[in-house]
Amino acid sequence: xxxxxxxxxxxxxxxxxxxxxxxxxxxxxxxxxxxxxxxxxxxxxxxxxxxxxxxxxxxxxxxxxxxxxxxxxxxxxxxxxxxxxxxxxxxxxxxxxxxxxxxxxxxxxxxxxxxxxxxxxxxxxx
Ligand code: AMP
Numbered sequence: 001x002x003x004x005x006x007x008x009x010x011x012x013x014x015x016x017x018x019x020x021x022x023x024x025x026x027x028x029x030x031x032x033x034x035x036x037x038x039x040x041x042x043x044x045x046x047x048x049x050x051x052x053x054x055x056x057x058x059x060x061x062x063x064x065x066x067x068x069x070x071x072x073x074x075x076x077x078x079x080x081x082x083x084x085x086x087x088x089x090x091x092x093x094x095x096x097x098x099x100x101x102x103x104x105x106x107x108x109x110x111x112x113x114x115x116x117x118x119x120x121x122x123x124x125x126x
Contacts, residue, residue: 003052003053003054003057004053005051005052005053005107005108006107007051009106009107009108010106010108011045011047011106011108011110012051012108014031014033015031015047015049021033021034022034024044024077024080025073025076025077025080027069027073028049028069029048029049029050029065029066029069029070030046030047030048030049030066030069030070030073031046031047031049032044032045032046032047032073032074032077033045033047035112039114040114040115040116040117040119041115041116041117042081042083042092042113042114042115042116043112043113043114044077044081044112044113045110045111045112045113046070046073046074046077046110046111046113047108047109047110047111048062048066048070048109050062050066051108052108052109053098053107053108053109054096054098054099054104054109055096055098055109055111056098057109058070058109070111074094074111074113077113078092078113078115081113081115081116083115083116089115090115090116091115092113092114092115092119093112093113093114093115093119093122094111094112094113094114095111095112095114096109096110096111096112097112
């Protein structure tokens with residue numbers, strides 16, 4: 001089943017310039033900006049400019065150019081933040097929530113990049 005894209009979601013509004021954002025990096029296909037409710041000292045969201053809902057939607061339906069651009073921007077953000085473990089940084093976490101079980105709040109694909117403190121275990125267990 002294909003995804004229905006809700007063009008009234010908040011990231012679509014950001015991409016249209018209807019509401020402001022704290023941009024960290026922008027390219028032809030990708031925008032990276034600071035999360036409005038940061039959950040770590042560094043919390044950046046990377047989003048494609050195209051209308052994709054989840055990681056699988058983007059990975060399966062975006063063009064090669066969009067995917068390469070998005071992936072490179074995510075890497076460049078890690079470099080910009082100085083958190084690359086291979087370069088002496090303290091590390092980071094990337095994650096993307098999709099759908100109900102992951103409690104996805106905004107139905108436009110986004111990659112969270114979190115860093116700046118020990119981020120604890122990947123998931124909390126009940
Ligand atoms: P998710 O639960 O993975 O869909 O995460 C959505 C994220 O978007 C949350 O971390 C929110 O804090 C963030 N967010 C919501 N509205 C904005 C906004 N206007 N600017 C920046 N980040 C936002």
